[in-house]
Amino acid sequence: GVLGVGGAEPPELKGDLLNVAKISDGGKKQRKNWTGMWGELTSDQLLLHKERQQEAGMKAGGKTDVVQLCGAVIEWTPDKSSRKNVFQITTHTGSEYLLQAESYSTASKWFDGIRKTVDSSSKL
Numbered sequence: 382g383v384l385g386v387g388g389a390e391p392p393e394l395k396g397d398l399l400n401v402a403k404i405s406d407g408g409k410k411q412r413k414n415w416t417g418m419w420g421e422l423t424s425d426q427l428l429l430h431k432e433r434q435q436e437a438g439m440k441a442g443g444k445t446d447v448v449q450l451c452g453a454v455i456e457w458t459p460d461k462s463s464r465k466n467v468f469q470i471t472t473h474t475g476s477e478y479l480l481q482a483e484s485y486s487t488a489s490k491w492f493d494g495i496r497k498t499v500d501s502s503s504k505l
């Protein structure tokens with residue numbers, strides 16, 4: 382891909398409910414359990430919030446899963462689910478997350494944003 386000189390800021394995304402299944406934790410296989418989580422993409426992490434209010438930094442009692450994107454791999458994984466629009470993030474520590482959205486435009490928006498963040502944070 383073509384990157385501008387100096388590198389554009391990666392897009393920050395938030396406000397979509399993503400279906401998430403963590404299928405490996407540090408290389409240890411986990412039972413697949415899809416959960417709706419509110420995504421928030423920062424400059425180097427994907428935050429997955431249980432509660433929508435957490436996107437605004439408010440306490441809501443829910444938990445946030447932090448996915449480190451530096452050194453991660455992201456790929457479309459149509460064979461890993463009966464669901465459509467599924468992609469996988471594998472972190473540098475070997476944790477694997479499947480992400481899915483009902484709408485292709487939502488899924489591809491997050492895929493593209495996360496991929497750009499992976500690329501830019503892995504270059505540092």
Ligand code: I3P
Nearest residue numbers: 402412413414415460461462463464467479
């Ligand atoms: C799983 C559950 C998941 C399904 C998974 C099942 O069963 O139905 O939704 O994944 O399929 O094993 P259980 O709740 O009993 O663990 P998809 O929705 O992504 O198809 P899989 O084993 O073929 O991945």
